[in-house]
Amino acid sequence: MYKTGNTRERWALFLKLFIPILIYQFANFSASFIDTMMTGRFSTTDLAGVSMATSLWNPLFSFLTGIVSALIPMVGQELGKGDKEKVRTIFHSFIYIGIGLSIFFLTCLLFLARPFLANLQLETAVRQVAETYLFYMAFGLPPFLLFSICRSFFDSIGLTKLSMYLMLLLVPLNSLFNYLLIYGKMGLPALGGAGAGLGTSLAYWCLLIIILLVTKFHSTIQSFSMWKWTPIHKKWMKEGLRIGLPIGLQVFAEVAIFAVVGLYMSNYASLTIAAHQAAMNFATLLYAFPLSVSITLPIVISYEIGASDGESVRSYTRIGRLTALLFACLTLSFLYFNRQWVASLYGQEAAFIQLTANFLTFALFFQLADAFTAPIQGILRGYKDTSVPFVLGLVSYWSITFPLAWFLDAWLKLGPKAFWIGLITGIFCCGISLSLRLKWIQKESGL
Numbered sequence: 001m002y003k004t005g006n007t008r009e010r011w012a013l014f015l016k017l018f019i020p021i022l023i024y025q026f027a028n029f030s031a032s033f034i035d036t037m038m039t040g041r042f043s044t045t046d047l048a049g050v051s052m053a054t055s056l057w058n059p060l061f062s063f064l065t066g067i068v069s070a071l072i073p074m075v076g077q078e079l080g081k082g083d084k085e086k087v088r089t090i091f092h093s094f095i096y097i098g099i100g101l102s103i104f105f106l107t108c109l110l111f112l113a114r115p116f117l118a119n120l121q122l123e124t125a126v127r128q129v130a131e132t133y134l135f136y137m138a139f140g141l142p143p144f145l146l147f148s149i150c151r152s153f154f155d156s157i158g159l160t161k162l163s164m165y166l167m168l169l170l171v172p173l174n175s176l177f178n179y180l181l182i183y184g185k186m187g188l189p190a191l192g193g194a195g196a197g198l199g200t201s202l203a204y205w206c207l208l209i210i211i212l213l214v215t216k217f218h219s220t221i222q223s224f225s226m227w228k229w230t231p232i233h234k235k236w237m238k239e240g241l242r243i244g245l246p247i248g249l250q251v252f253a254e255v256a257i258f259a260v261v262g263l264y265m266s267n268y269a270s271l272t273i274a275a276h277q278a279a280m281n282f283a284t285l286l287y288a289f290p291l292s293v294s295i296t297l298p299i300v301i302s303y304e305i306g307a308s309d310g311e312s313v314r315s316y317t318r319i320g321r322l323t324a325l326l327f328a329c330l331t332l333s334f335l336y337f338n339r340q341w342v343a344s345l346y347g348q349e350a351a352f353i354q355l356t357a358n359f360l361t362f363a364l365f366f367q368l369a370d371a372f373t374a375p376i377q378g379i380l381r382g383y384k385d386t387s388v389p390f391v392l393g394l395v396s397y398w399s400i401t402f403p404l405a406w407f408l409d410a411w412l413k414l415g416p417k418a419f420w421i422g423l424i425t426g427i428f429c430c431g432i433s434l435s436l437r438l439k440w441i442q443k444e445s446g447l
Helices: 007-042 044-068 071-080 085-118 124-138 141-156 160-168 170-182 193-217 234-267 270-286 288-306 310-337 339-344 350-382 387-398 401-412 416-445
Strands: none
Touching (some): 007 141, 044 124, 044 193, 071 085, 160 170, 234 401, 234 416, 350 387
16 A cells, blocks of 8 residues: 555556456355356256355355454554554454354354254255255355455555455366366266355365465565464454444345345245346346445555545545446446346256346346445445444345335235345435435544
8 A cells, every 4th residue: 555646646546456356356256156157057956055055154254254354444544654563463363353253153054054944945955955055165164254354454455466366266266166066077976056065165275275375475465474473462353343343244234134035035936046046146246346346445545544634535435436336337238238148147947047037137226226335335444434334234224125025015016026126225225324424424534
């Protein structure tokens, strides 16, 4: 990270950080995309099972990455003040937090996932796939979380290209392990959807080994003495949880509502479950664009807040929101003209393709809603403002989405489509409330 003198330099720095983040977010989302696409080509039943499992996994995945993302504004503000000495202590505090969270949630997945799935009205074959998928994914939780902490640290010091290169390794690793384990190649058993879970876990373990080697030998990272042991520092752990938990809970509340909608689809036939999951999976992949803007903004804004440069903070705010809007126009246009082709990536049955394409129509509006809301979340995190946005997000999603969806389903008989409309409305309402919060924060801080 470094200071910029004018708008042109800020655009250059923003894009220098943003483009690698965008690429590695696609690689990150590709794990779920590859699992879904390759499983769908194995069988619709296995795809339905993976859909139910990811409805539980994705909220947990997002909750944990949300917590550790608090490392970015904490490190950013210290660097903006010119204080490098505290960076190693902050990083190690998050490592301790990550180890504790890994142990706790690994235990929860192993002992609670099966009873929960047993209470759903699932076909036996679908439930068995979901149970086994989650069992294998549970063992990928520790490397995934530790890798996420290291990646957040790299981003916070401006090494987003390094994060990109490491995340790009996930695509071939995940594809290879999935191919071998889903379809049973090279003498391995054909595990179907469950093999996708095992393949993803193995890919995360490989990435963790690689990233440990990188932190040992990369010259820029060596300057922070990351391998020098630091005792547990309660102050920074409390600060990390104070900032990170609301972020994690906010993201969890957002993703959980999508997961609950996915679980609600268990009331429909396997074809509807699979089509909904395929459409939602591709919509999630496109979310990489606004999410990348949301991740980039705290890096630059926290640094400028630490340096008390209000002009740069406001300039980066405009740059981030405009970038999200431009990419939304591109993705919306692509999806509008290619819905049938996208649907065919997930399966070959004509009825499945048509139903998935119908769901993808609603994904068009997701692009606009996310482009409006996601950048504001990133800006507020740069200010270390996380608690109130969590409450606003919780109220916006959970008090609007389901009441509206149930009303549309009951009175207009829209079925699954009613829940897509409810989700889109909830995202827009969240964006409006966060915009008002941002105006208040900017006025109070003077930045």
